[in-house]
Amino acid sequence: MIDDDVLERVLASALRTGGEFAEVFASDWQGTGVGLDDGRIEQLSTGRSRGAGIRVIRGESTGFAHTADVSEAGLLAAARAAAEAASHGEAGVRTVALVERSTRVVSPVDVDPAKVGKAAKVELLRRVDEAARSAGSAIAQVSAGYSDGRTRILIANSDGLLARDERVRTLMRVSAVANGDTGMQTGFDSVGHTMGFELFDKISVEEVARTAARRALTKLKARPAPSGSLPVVIKAGSGGVLFHEACGHGLEADLVSKGASVYRGKVGELVASPLVTLVDDGTMTHEWGAISIDDEGHPSQYNVLIQDGVLTDYMWDFLRARKEGRPQSGNGRRQSYKDLPMVRMTNTYVLNGQEEPDDIIRDTSHGVYVAHLGGGSVNTATGDFVFGMTEAYMIENGEITEPLREGNLIGNGPQVLRDIDRLGNDFAMGNPGTCGKDGQGVPVGDGQPTLRVASLTVGGTAA
Amino acid sequence: MTSIDRSGELLALAERVVAMAGPGEQVEAYVSRGLSTEVRVYEGEVEHFVSAQSEGIGIRVIRGGRTGTSYAGTLDEKIVAEVLAEARDNLGFAEVDEWAGLAEPDGVAVVPQQLWNPDLELTSTSRKIDLAKQLERLTLGHDKRVRVDDANYADSFGEAAVATTTGIRAAGRENGCYVSVGTLADDGDETQTGFGFAVGRTVDELDVERAASDAVDRATRLLGATKPESRRVTVVLDPYVTAQFLGIIGGTLSGDAVARGRSLFAQRLGDEVATPLLTLVDDPTNPLAYTATDIDGEGLAARRNVLIDSGRLDRFVHSSYSARRLAAAPTGNGVRGGYAGSPGAGCLALNVVPGSRSQAEIISGIDDGILVQQVQGLHSGVNAVSGDFSTGAAGLVITNGTLGRPVREFTIASTLQRMLLDIVEIGGDVEWLPMRAAGVSLVIRDVTMSGS
Numbered sequence: 001m002i003d004d005d006v007l008e009r010v011l012a013s014a015l016r017t018g019g020e021f022a023e024v025f026a027s028d029w030q031g032t033g034v035g036l037d038d039g040r041i042e043q044l045s046t047g048r049s050r051g052a053g054i055r056v057i058r059g060e061s062t063g064f065a066h067t068a069d070v071s072e073a074g075l076l077a078a079a080r081a082a083a084e085a086a087s088h089g090e091a092g093v094r095t096v097a098l099v100e101r102s103t104r105v106v107s108p109v110d111v112d113p114a115k116v117g118k119a120a121k122v123e124l125l126r127r128v129d130e131a132a133r134s135a136g137s138a139i140a141q142v143s144a145g146y147s148d149g150r151t152r153i154l155i156a157n158s159d160g161l162l163a164r165d166e167r168v169r170t171l172m173r174v175s176a177v178a179n180g181d182t183g184m185q186t187g188f189d190s191v192g193h194t195m196g197f198e199l200f201d202k203i204s205v206e207e208v209a210r211t212a213a214r215r216a217l218t219k220l221k222a223r224p225a226p227s228g229s230l231p232v233v234i235k236a237g238s239g240g241v242l243f244h245e246a247c248g249h250g251l252e253a254d255l256v257s258k259g260a261s262v263y264r265g266k267v268g269e270l271v272a273s274p275l276v277t278l279v280d281d282g283t284m285t286h287e288w289g290a291i292s293i294d295d296e297g298h299p300s301q302y303n304v305l306i307q308d309g310v311l312t313d314y315m316w317d318f319l320r321a322r323k324e325g326r327p328q329s330g331n332g333r334r335q336s337y338k339d340l341p342m343v344r345m346t347n348t349y350v351l352n353g354q355e356e357p358d359d360i361i362r363d364t365s366h367g368v369y370v371a372h373l374g375g376g377s378v379n380t381a382t383g384d385f386v387f388g389m390t391e392a393y394m395i396e397n398g399e400i401t402e403p404l405r406e407g408n409l410i411g412n413g414p415q416v417l418r419d420i421d422r423l424g425n426d427f428a429m430g431n432p433g434t435c436g437k438d439g440q441g442v443p444v445g446d447g448q449p450t451l452r453v454a455s456l457t458v459g460g461t462a463a
Numbered sequence: 464m465t466s467i468d469r470s471g472e473l474l475a476l477a478e479r480v481v482a483m484a485g486p487g488e489q490v491e492a493y494v495s496r497g498l499s500t501e502v503r504v505y506e507g508e509v510e511h512f513v514s515a516q517s518e519g520i521g522i523r524v525i526r527g528g529r530t531g532t533s534y535a536g537t538l539d540e541k542i543v544a545e546v547l548a549e550a551r552d553n554l555g556f557a558e559v560d561e562w563a564g565l566a567e568p569d570g571v572a573v574v575p576q577q578l579w580n581p582d583l584e585l586t587s588t589s590r591k592i593d594l595a596k597q598l599e600r601l602t603l604g605h606d607k608r609v610r611v612d613d614a615n616y617a618d619s620f621g622e623a624a625v626a627t628t629t630g631i632r633a634a635g636r637e638n639g640c641y642v643s644v645g646t647l648a649d650d651g652d653e654t655q656t657g658f659g660f661a662v663g664r665t666v667d668e669l670d671v672e673r674a675a676s677d678a679v680d681r682a683t684r685l686l687g688a689t690k691p692e693s694r695r696v697t698v699v700l701d702p703y704v705t706a707q708f709l710g711i712i713g714g715t716l717s718g719d720a721v722a723r724g725r726s727l728f729a730q731r732l733g734d735e736v737a738t739p740l741l742t743l744v745d746d747p748t749n750p751l752a753y754t755a756t757d758i759d760g761e762g763l764a765a766r767r768n769v770l771i772d773s774g775r776l777d778r779f780v781h782s783s784y785s786a787r788r789l790a791a792a793p794t795g796n797g798v799r800g801g802y803a804g805s806p807g808a809g810c811l812a813l814n815v816v817p818g819s820r821s822q823a824e825i826i827s828g829i830d831d832g833i834l835v836q837q838v839q840g841l842h843s844g845v846n847a848v849s850g851d852f853s854t855g856a857a858g859l860v861i862t863n864g865t866l867g868r869p870v871r872e873f874t875i876a877s878t879l880q881r882m883l884l885d886i887v888e889i890g891g892d893v894e895w896l897p898m899r900a901a902g903v904s905l906v907i908r909d910v911t912m913s914g915s
Contacts, residue, residue: 038723040558042530046549047803049519049536062511068518068537085512118556141724177725177848184727186848219849227876227913228693258505260612260647262654338515375843381612381647381656384872386840386855407853408844408874457690459844459853459874461911 001026002052004098006072007156010054011096014079015158019056019063019086021322022079022096023157025295026052026070027337030114031149036125038141044118053337054078056086057319063087066338098162106283106292106300109168109196113148116197121146124172124205131206132176135213138220140179144209147171148197155297163297169288169443170199171432174209178216185222185405187215188374188390192432192443194290215372215391218403225392225407225460231367232409232456233360233395237428238372240446243278244348244435245378245385246413247271251280251305251313252331252343253320255380262383262414266311272417274309275353275451282330282346288432289346289445296332296341303329305348306417317343335440345435347445353423357450360422362398368458369393369400370409375433383413389458407460416453424450473624474634476538480522480547481626488628489525490547491565493760494538495623495802500588502616504595510613512592519802524550528559534803566761566783567629569793573764574748576757578637580664583618586640591616594666598642601675602659608686609679612645612656625762633762641897642669648682655688657681662753662897684836685857688869691914697832697887698875698910699825699861702894702902704835705815709900712743712879713810714847716770716778718785718796720808727850727880728776736776737883742816743771745780745796752812753897760806761797768794770810771883782808813900818889822904825890832861833912835875850879873914882907 007024014022028050035043052075053066063086067078113121125144132142148170156162171192178185189212193199234242250261263271272278282291282300291300296318304312316324317332320343333344361369369392376387392404429447473494480492496518503510520543521534531554533546599614617640624634643660659678661670700708720726728736737743747756747765756765761783770778780796781789785808798809826834839855846852857871877885890904 034556040560042557042560043532043805044553044556045532045534045805046553047534047536048542051536059508060505061509063514064511065514067516081514085514118553122556143723179724183850184725184848186846225853225876227874227911229915258612259610260645260656338517340511340513377840377843379656379839381654382871384839384855386843386874388840388843388853406844406846406849406851407876408840408855410840410855410872410874412872457872457874457913457915459855459876459913461853461876461878 058087107194111197131209141177180220185219222403224462278306301330349447422452477626497621499619521802562788631762688871706902718781718808747811760799
């Protein structure tokens, strides 16, 4: 993408106002999107985006500039802008010698989607449409999307690091509308992995389509969700977002260092039920949040955040680790070359417990069984979180009974972690997610075994 | 956008692309570029200073009812030619849609807006940094319990042009700036958060003091909040919350959602869908609206549309596609998410026709209720197709006409259909917020509150 000697000159230029650290992050993205709606392929769209972001750090200040022009002239102009932005300090001359670091590939790609014909991508969605519509006569509408993207990245910094990576992600999503006497209901499902088009040899798109359709159809018969505090059992692979929201964000070192996390100063303390071991794992091959290196060139890692209920560590990027004089954890990520890196999660999940999931349900006399969760959000300073149930049922006398209409679940992160009283042995990863923070979205994964929270507030309308 | 193209460069590029249309082809080129800066201050020092520039082109080609699109984040003419070729290639894989097409000039006159202020360009870097520092200082000066998470200044300058083979030629530019601050308030072991902001076309319009006091007030007013008991109550939505609620209602009135069988109001034109108190208008020609504009994303004149008239559903908002498909008149509501997106139908600047009383007067007449000052999780708890509505909330208890203790960690739930009918009063306190909808106090009865 950019020659090494150009990178060295650009870094030297970025440092000339006295910066202590400079970095070039360049990326070249190409992708395809196909949209099906209302029974027809509406659109096939292709895009590309290439550019570089240059960061200069001096003391506690960061200057950042980006450009779509990756010629030497364009990069030097951005370097000057970033250097000026970082400081008004002493001028200096520093040279940089780059040493390329080889990247251990976490998610190898068999079939580059860029080399797959557009017709094959269109065909996938036709199959999805047909499978969803044949799931029931009440299915009134289906929309589906396919997308793939390949990003080549290059990172060079004034510590001499030079690293490259190539990331390929492929995703299919489907949403169905069912129409009945009670109005319209929706169902959604998706599959996405850090891999190429071979994804569709490994999974059945028809199965994904039928799941979305079933979720919509089931809710036609649903009754209003209850209102109030109840035990909630969350199906394996459907509630990882709870941990992402309820505690993951609070374990990001940038929020911790500003005192904007309820988990500040809690390392070594019991912060969750002893059943809970929580991990953030960028090395989980082919998962949606998997990365070979983070967006600062640091190899991804398997990081234990909570071990048997005890908080063991936070997640770190370059800036926060440098300030604390400790190693990075491979969690410095950014949405694109236009953005500064921040501490971000990768794949965040709870390890297996011991129990059979059926036993957990059987031992719940009155509660809610959540089989699919939508999005959520958290206030990291208070721990208060919210997430939406998109497929849920009543549990009555130890059995799953009637389906429920949609509603939010709310709770407080630290409280919910302590209130987990049953943990299953059936670990599964969930749907691919996009985590938003400070206006930037990055791909993340989550997962957990079936578990029970002794009490959560269910925000329905029924008494 | 405002319809003055300073350089004419962008429109010229868009026109060059359109001139390359082959026989039987409709071509649309949308070109944009922008510059922005962002300063973040923490503990009196610049935490980061970001200087950003972006540009890109999106091209749509339609032939024989098939649409193909392609885009690139550059205006390099070599790449632009490739983007056009890609869009052509892509249309071969789409299916025939008899309503596919581009916007056509419809004779509605543009209402000029003042969306560009040249003074903003003259603002020095040190002034921008000082504004963020001043905001942090003012915020900390209000209340000893308050810490600042970050204080920010940001500005942006954007230009865009769109041209089509159907005769659309539109270009414009827009600039603006804002300051924002995030706060934390501590009391013993408890921490609550708040935020404040101010927007303007020049830095002199920024009400930094208001941003600081809002952020302090939002963080401190929830200290000591408890979880209320579950029950049915009357809620008063703060203007900031109402604006978010209106945004959701606006989504259900999109012609795209209607055309694709995904709007709960699809078959309801002419019906009484809301209380007769409610008149909902989308009016981007009102200069008070933050999202005021003179042209829509497809280059048609933006215009005032009454969507709900005294409770009766009068109109949906349309892109050129949804108008054609539903045989409705165009409303100038093509919305596009930058050069990479295709235009859809969406509201541009919603507001409700206000009532007369202040929020304080309204509250004085309520025996048992909740003033909802914050909502959390609207994106996950509201289904705009089924109408199910459930959101996390925080606010103040209203007892016998007076505001009392703070409450949090509860939900309010209903359905969108019911909420529109259950509105019992609309306040006179319109607030023009930096969102696609203006806010006003809204009173809704019989909402389910879930707490302890």
